[in-house]
Amino acid sequence: MNSDYLAGMRLDRLRGRALPVNHNARTISALAANPGCPRRSLMDAAGVDKQKIAAHVGYPAPFGQSVFAITRGNVFEARVKENGAAQLLTLLRDHLGLDVSEVGYTDLGDAGGNPSRELRHVRTRHGLIGQDHGPRTLFDHPLLRLRVGGRHAYLEPDLIALRLDGSFHVIEIKSFPVIDGQADPAKVAAAAIQSAVYVRALRDLIAEAGSDPGRVSHETILIAPKDFASQPVATSLDVRKQLGVLDRQLVRMTNVEDMLEPFPETLTFDLDPDEDGTPRRPPEELAAAISLVPANYAPECLATCELCFACRDEAAGSTGALGKSVREDLGGIDYNAQALALARGQLPSAERAEIAAQLLRAAQLREQLLGEEIQ
Amino acid sequence: MTVLTALARAAAATTGRALPTKTRRHVHVSSRPLVLVAVQLAGEACAPLAVLVGDDRDKPRLLVVHEPRNRTQRFEFAADLAAIVLPYLDGYSDDDAAGAADPVERSEPYPDAPQLLVPNLPTAAFLRLLGRSTRFRRTEGEYAVPASVPLLGRWLTYFAERGEVSPSAQLLAMTAVLADHWATGQSATEDANLGALLGWIDPPGGMTGHEAARAAEDPVRFPPAGPVTDPAFDNEVLDPILQAMHEATLTGDRARLGRARAEMDRALRSQLEPTWALLWRAVDLLRGLPAAAHVEQRWLSDRWSFTNQVGWIRGGGAPQARRDSAVAAARRLARLEREQQRLAVERAYDDPLVMAEYRMTGEAFTGTVIETQPDRVDTTGKKAVRRPWITVATTDEVLFESGAVLTSPARTRQAATVKEVVPAQDGRTQVVLELKGGMGQSLRTPPPPGSLPDLGEWITYTSLTDDFQREPKFPDLENTPWTHGGPPQEYVPSNDDAAEDWS
Numbered sequence: 001m002n003s004d005y006l007a008g009m010r011l012d013r014l015r016g017r018a019l020p021v022n023h024n025a026r027t028i029s030a031l032a033a034n035p036g037c038p039r040r041s042l043m044d045a046a047g048v049d050k051q052k053i054a055a056h057v058g059y060p061a062p063f064g065q066s067v068f069a070i071t072r073g074n075v076f077e078a079r080v081k082e083n084g085a086a087q088l089l090t091l092l093r094d095h096l097g098l099d100v101s102e103v104g105y106t107d108l109g110d111a112g113g114n115p116s117r118e119l120r121h122v123r124t125r126h127g128l129i130g131q132d133h134g135p136r137t138l139f140d141h142p143l144l145r146l147r148v149g150g151r152h153a154y155l156e157p158d159l160i161a162l163r164l165d166g167s168f169h170v171i172e173i174k175s176f177p178v179i180d181g182q183a184d185p186a187k188v189a190a191a192a193i194q195s196a197v198y199v200r201a202l203r204d205l206i207a208e209a210g211s212d213p214g215r216v217s218h219e220t221i222l223i224a225p226k227d228f229a230s231q232p233v234a235t236s237l238d239v240r241k242q243l244g245v246l247d248r249q250l251v252r253m254t255n256v257e258d259m260l261e262p263f264p265e266t267l268t269f270d271l272d273p274d275e276d277g278t279p280r281r282p283p284e285e286l287a288a289a290i291s292l293v294p295a296n297y298a299p300e301c302l303a304t305c306e307l308c309f310a311c312r313d314e315a316a317g318s319t320g321a322l323g324k325s326v327r328e329d330l331g332g333i334d335y336n337a338q339a340l341a342l343a344r345g346q347l348p349s350a351e352r353a354e355i356a357a358q359l360l361r362a363a364q365l366r367e368q369l370l371g372e373e374i375q
Numbered sequence: 376m377t378v379l380t381a382l383a384r385a386a387a388a389t390t391g392r393a394l395p396t397k398t399r400r401h402v403h404v405s406s407r408p409l410v411l412v413a414v415q416l417a418g419e420a421c422a423p424l425a426v427l428v429g430d431d432r433d434k435p436r437l438l439v440v441h442e443p444r445n446r447t448q449r450f451e452f453a454a455d456l457a458a459i460v461l462p463y464l465d466g467y468s469d470d471d472a473a474g475a476a477d478p479v480e481r482s483e484p485y486p487d488a489p490q491l492l493v494p495n496l497p498t499a500a501f502l503r504l505l506g507r508s509t510r511f512r513r514t515e516g517e518y519a520v521p522a523s524v525p526l527l528g529r530w531l532t533y534f535a536e537r538g539e540v541s542p543s544a545q546l547l548a549m550t551a552v553l554a555d556h557w558a559t560g561q562s563a564t565e566d567a568n569l570g571a572l573l574g575w576i577d578p579p580g581g582m583t584g585h586e587a588a589r590a591a592e593d594p595v596r597f598p599p600a601g602p603v604t605d606p607a608f609d610n611e612v613l614d615p616i617l618q619a620m621h622e623a624t625l626t627g628d629r630a631r632l633g634r635a636r637a638e639m640d641r642a643l644r645s646q647l648e649p650t651w652a653l654l655w656r657a658v659d660l661l662r663g664l665p666a667a668a669h670v671e672q673r674w675l676s677d678r679w680s681f682t683n684q685v686g687w688i689r690g691g692g693a694p695q696a697r698r699d700s701a702v703a704a705a706r707r708l709a710r711l712e713r714e715q716q717r718l719a720v721e722r723a724y725d726d727p728l729v730m731a732e733y734r735m736t737g738e739a740f741t742g743t744v745i746e747t748q749p750d751r752v753d754t755t756g757k758k759a760v761r762r763p764w765i766t767v768a769t770t771d772e773v774l775f776e777s778g779a780v781l782t783s784p785a786r787t788r789q790a791a792t793v794k795e796v797v798p799a800q801d802g803r804t805q806v807v808l809e810l811k812g813g814m815g816q817s818l819r820t821p822p823p824p825g826s827l828p829d830l831g832e833w834i835t836y837t838s839l840t841d842d843f844q845r846e847p848k849f850p851d852l853e854n855t856p857w858t859h860g861g862p863p864q865e866y867v868p869s870n871d872d873a874a875e876d877w878s
Contacts, residue, residue, distance in 0.1 A: 062592070064606030067614050072418030177420035179507065180697045228420045228508050299562035322384050323562040329381035336385035343382055355378075358735065361772075362382045365731040369398065 007256040011046040011149070016270020020047025023153035028146065029193035030304040032242070035249040038259065039295040040305055045149025045253050048269050050306035056271055056279045057287045059313070061306035069175075076175040077158065080223055080232050085138055085159070087232060088171075088223065092137075092161055095221065095234040109141025117154045121145050128160065128168070128202075129209045137162055144201035149253040157198040161221070168206070170198040170220040178224045178233050188222070188237070195220035196242035200250070218243060267292060299323050331355025377732050380558050388560030391583030393575040397556045399667035399726045403544040403674040404658060405490035409463050410435075412650045413498055414601040414643065416443040417609055421504040423452055424604070425643040428459055432655045437647070439640050441620060450520045453509050457523035464489050464530060468685045481686065484678035488545065491534050492658065494569045494600035494650050495550045499538050501602040502546070506531030510694045525694065532695045533684050540711060542673045542718045545681070549657045550600075556664065560585060569653050570597040577660060598646040600653070605646075612642050667725035673718075701859035706849050720841040724784040730835055734771050739837035740806070742769025744828045752818065761818055763810045764794065765828050767836065768803040781808070781836040786826070789813035791836055808836065 021027075023044070031044055043050055054061050080088050084105040108127045109120070120143040127139060139160040146153050159171035172195045176187045199220060203213035218240045226233040253259070269289060271279035290310070297315040299322075301308040315321040319330050319339065331352065333339045342348055343363035348356030367373055383394045407430045416422040425439045436459055440452045467489045493499050510528025512520045538546035554566045559575035565588070566572045574587030582590070591597045594605040604613070616639045623632035699707060723729045723739075733739035746766035753762040775781065779793045795807040814822035828834050853862045 064610070066417035066604065066606040066609035068416050068609055069418030069606075175418060179420065179504065225420065299564040302564055317388070319381075319385060321562065322381075322388060322560070323564070326381045326384050326562070329378050330385065336388050339382065339385045340389060343386075358378045359382060361735060362379045362731075364770075365379065365734060366383070366728075369727050369731060370395065372394070 007260065010260050010265065011151075011256060013265075013268050014042070014046040015048050016268050017273060018049055018052070018271060020151060021049045023047075023146075023148050023155075025155055025157070025194040025197040026190075028148060028153065028155075028197045029190065029242075029246070031148075031253070032193060032245045032249050033304045034296060034298060034301055035245070035252065037296040037301075037305075039290070039293045039307070039311070041149075041249075041253055042259050042293055043269065043307075045151075045256055045259065046269075047149075047151055052271060052279070053269055053286065053290070054306045054310055056281070057283050057290065057310055059307070059309035062302070062309065063306070073175040076225055076230060076232075077173045079230055080173055081140065081159075085140070088159070089138065091223070091232060091234045092171075092221070095236070105138045105140065107140045108143070117143060121154065125205055125209055128162075129206065129211055144198060144205060146197065146201040146204065146250075147254070148250065149256055155198060155201050157195075157202075158223075160202065166215055168202060168216045170195050170202060170216070171223060172198070172220060172237075173223045173232075176224055177227060178235065179227050183224060183235075191222055192220070192237045192239050193242045193246070195222070195237060196239040196246050199239060199243060200246055263292060297321060330359070377735065379728075379732055379735060383558035384560060387558050387575065387584070391560065391585040392578070393557040393559045393584055395556065396558045396728065397664075397722075397726055398728045400556070400661055400664035401667045401670065401722050401725070402547060402552055402661070403490070403666070403670050403677070404661050405487075408490040408492045408658065409460065410492045410651065410654050410658075411498070411502070412494055412601055412647045412654065413501055414604050414646060415501060417604060417606070419444070421501070421508050423449065423505065425647060426456065427644070427647040427651050428456070430463060432651075435648075435651050437640065437644050439636075439643055441636050441639060450509075450512075450524060453505070453524045453527060454521045457521075457527035460527055460530065461523055467681065481682060484675065484682040485685070486678075488674070488678040488681040490544060491546045492654060493546070493548055494654055495567060496548045498600070498602050499535060499546055499548050502531050503535035503538075506533075506535055507697075526688070529688060529694050536695070537677070537680065541715045542721075543677050543680070544670075544674060545677050549654055552661065553657055556661075559588070561588060568592065569600045569650065569657070573653055573657060573660075577656065597649055600650040601647070608642075608646060613639075616642060667722065669721040669725050673721075700852060700863040701855050702849050702852055705859075709847055709849075717841050720839050723837070723839055724787070724841075727835070730784070730837065733837055733839060734835075737772055737774030738839060739835055740767070740769045740771035740773050740775075740804075741833070741835040742767045742771065742803070742806075744830055744832045744834055745805070747828065747830050749822065749827050759818060761814065761822070763814070763822075763827055765791075765808050765810065767806045767808065767834060768799065769806065770803050773804045773806055775806070775838065779838060781838055782840055783828070783834055783836050785828070785832075785834060786813050789826075806836070 027044070031040070034040060040050075043053075051061050089105075106127055108124050124139075124142040124144065128142070139162070142157060142160050144155045144157065146155055157170055158173040161169040161171055163169070172191050174187065174191050176184055199216055199218060203216045206215055207213040218238060220237045220239055222235045222237050223232050224235070225231065267289060269286065270281060271286070272281035273279055287310075290307075291314065295307070295311040295314065297308070297311040297318075298320060301311060305311070312321060317336055319327040319333055319336055322336075327333075330339045331354070333342070333352070333355065339359060342352065342356040343359040345360055346356075363373075380396050383396055387394045409428065409430050410432070411426055411428045413426040414424045416424050422443045423440055424443050425437065427435045427437055429435045438452055438455050438459075440448050442448045467485055467487055469485070491502075493502065506528045508528070509520075509524050510532055512518070512525045512528065514520060514522045514525065534546040537543045538548070550567055550569050550572055553569075553572050553576060554563070557576050559566055559572060561571065561575065568588075568591065570591030571588040574582075574589075574591045575584035578584045578587035594607060598608065599605050616635055620632060620635040620639070623629075623635055698704075723733055727741075730739055730741070734741060744765050745768045748764045751761070751763050752759050773796050775793050775796065777793050777795060781791045781793065783789065783791065790811045791808040792811070793806060794809050795805075797805045797807070799805050810827065814826040850856065855862045
């Protein structure tokens, strides 16, 4: 308990005066995208606002969301849920074999007033596993909780379905289309990992309540518009693989002390904001603090991490920055300069003899055919 | 990827400039391609916002959907696009120019075929969806559209499907073509940005490729090449315009509506024009490379494919089904795989830098002919035959053993059987080869000049061959096995197709 407390203190210091950013399923699933990055793991465990940090050191994140995409998503979700989710229930009846007589829609968000997240979470727990309710099939506005690093993150899945046999299914509503039975694989993959985050959180809740977490199915349901219209269609997603990746990463992040161990106690990503929230900390000083924690940059970060541009510049000259396959083709050599030196004929160490011979040969061939010397 | 290209990438990253990975251009580039840059409304399945399209780089045509969520305007847009694309296609399907008046009985393909150029693969996917959403439309009854709309849909679907056939050059995504010919100092993910990719390959004066690529990542100066728009543009520019237009429509303020529309045209043009310019610059770069030998032959297949499609449509053939039947899908996949394999061989035969990949792996070697016995005759069989021997000295690693049958890209009709592989003192390996075929039959007349490798010739031999492979046997449609769903129902276009929402 005491060590937990100390670790918590250190995480607070890392974050500085800023309020911790709220994790959501998207940010948690992004953790699983590059689990080997200490910089990201540490900042996320402390709830650091990476977006602000990146902007202050001169590398604003390349992400934004179009107002049109947000609107479309909201309109579709509202449409699916309207009239007590009537349309959805019909779909689920076919898809999950829900008994027609067993139809009940419970709004867990309907708590009156302005309840705290803790209160809403408790309400969700009672709603989901309490026995004193009538027929319940669909739960709207549930609030789940997941321990990420040193802190609890609150998560809002779109819907949770309960079948007659007592099994729970996470339902995710997305507005990307399924055209002639096919959807964009990248978007489906992102939806699957998000659903896995909810499954994990829901299993924790069921387990805490003393029930069997196996009741939460690894088969989640994706609701998306069919073809070019707004008619919803349901598809099952098996998220077992995603759960495995996620669990490993979450376990890693619980070992906050191990993560913190290599760094000085004074390390902080505080922005030193003035009353208006404008950062006053010299950017160079912040950049120096960031560079103390090693990053594991890969081009995939460009799609998921707010710090990607800063880390990319830092990784310039490394083979990994050119992509995993390039690095592998270069025999796992870390830096371009090393690969080029071997290509020019520098004597290799014993374990690099094989790749060195190949690089030398490749350079000779390029010179033979293009008259170009590897510089 | 391979060690050769990986090394080129590492070198490019270090020198700040892209390096070639091909010495030839392996795609056909039309003298009059139809270039198309498109953006769509974020979040929608397929809501075209604007396209810049045309075959004249100085006169791009801009089409804008002012109410991108409005179904009627979408079909008007499709009809406008058809009015540009269809005449372009007609220019290539003039029946007088081909072998016969009946397109089915034709003995010759049309003399040339149309080519669509788009900035990237997502734009190609966008065209596929646009084709899917228009090809089933009905021209009469409820939801009627002009006849040109479903026809456009069928053609866009045709091009999208050709885009998946690797030897075809009918629909080219420019980022894929450029990334195939050059190695940049950035990752494949970053190569998907046309501006950044071109920055590496052809940086503006005074800039390194690295600097040019970074500059191209600024969405304000270099708007994304589509079909996805820059979210900041959506939120700060487009959204206020759409709202102004909405309000003007509600209040019936025609002047304000006109202003908003003009402003929208201007804004979207500014988003599309930079990419238009980039695409044509890429065309120039590609035209600057010498075409590989097999490019024309592959384009001939494209011309045939186009000719047959014209015949199919004019002969009243049905539009492409929503999904292939199991048999058709299996057949298509097998064909794609064979074509992919043949393409790999052709590219290696055409381009020494591609062949170098096989030299790296021991599937080919290149060297000098140091000894020839052009008049050697094999008399062991019933009939005496000419079987010249040559010896090639190479510094490449030779992994072939005696008995291996090789081919040289210089004389593809001549088989060369490895007789002996001897490591020599000077670090070179000597390979003795027996040649057969491609030198005339008769023993009395000497082989035609050039039909045998000369002393001192620089020559490549490889085990890669483009063997003709018979198409695997597939069952008839009506014999589709139950494991694949049994015989499919025949596809009959129905009114349901036409009634499908596009909103």
